[in-house]
Amino acid sequence: MDFRKKKVLVLLLAVIFLGLGLQLPFQTLRNMPLHQHVSVGDSIDYDINLPEFLTNQFEFNIDGVKPSCFHLGQTTPVAAKLGDLKVEVRLFGIIPVRQMMVSVVPEIRVIPGGQAIGVMVDSEGVMVVGRSAIIDEKGERHNPAAEAGVELGDTLIKINGQKVETESQVRALIDKMGQLKKPLSMEFKRKNTKEHYHTKISPIYCNETQRYRVGLFVRDSTAGVGTMTFYHPESRSYGALGHIITDIDTCQPINLNSGKVVGARIEGIRMGKKGQPGEKLGVFRAEEQISGNITKNTNCGIFGKLDKDPKNLYSKTAIPVAMASDIKEGPAEIYTVLKDNKIEKFSIEIQEIIPNGKDEGKGMIIKINDSKLLAKTGGIIQGMSGSPIIQDGKLVGAVTHVFVNDPSRGYGVLAEWMLYTANVLPKHVSKRKNEQFDVRTNVAC
Structure with missing residues (x-):
């Protein structure tokens, strides 16, 4: 066979190989996050669970250094110092197919939670x-607000230039302007956006309530029972719930104005069933030695600072927080309260890790397999949100949502995301300087 024919055959085989054998690896690489974080001294595992003959076609270039014989599917040591590493994946060690950034961050230790807490939130506006x-x-019959385009989930910010914060304040202003036969200049924030809009609405006298109204029901606050995820003693910061607080009627996120957390006692459990989520039945108890503010309401949970160290702890020992790259599918545990204020440990399984789910706060799928917990709750129930997930002695996340049709399964949020949102872990560790890195190339082959 002459050289030209041999070259054509090689190219043909390469095309077939790339089109069939490497389709799944390429898809997996595309799904890898462009920016990952690891704690200083830890390693990154790029195992994508493929046959060795496929994974060996990909090699890594780390910060311009090619670790000897390092291929996809192996674990490599990373920088021994804080900073950013540029990771490039190459096919056959030549063709670049994926570029990623790895930030080496300080190891953060927190005290795992599990305490039942009462959550009280006042919204921005109503x-x-x-x-x-009316x-x-x-x-x-009239409904001037509907005619003006006001929608459920919108937030009323101002009336006639005056900020409104409570239902009673809104009711009084509407009635007062109605008696004066004057229209209201109202400023709203549109649901699911940051857009503000203004409209004029003329109140109408309601024969039923005997006062002037515009045809709206509003709410200025909400309250419920949840679970604390972690406490960071050095900053007194905490994270809880693992998901955003929404209005019970509109399911729209509440624009936080102020809020606080207090201790709570669990006095009963309503078991979850298929199609019917269960819940913890609790009461707020200030004497439970937990009190603090709420400064953030986000897709990764609520955050703030505690007034003092919590007394009710499963363990007083601070444990490391796992970065996303540390978490693996398999057995884990959760801490939560089922009665009074006693924190208990229960076994679960992490079934899937979703590194790109941050926008929805859904970073993993978990399954309750603890027979005691299943017998008492039926699985994941309301009020369990925020229960810390522990794996290999590290905080890896928090319970968030339940699968309505399978209460034994649900979602969890990653602890790494919670720490960044709480500002416990800095987003930018240091400026990039090549001399900061100590990339090890002595990977055994």
């Missing part, structure tokens, strides 16, 4: 949770 027709003295 949220529109309903609309209703029947005037002539028996005619």
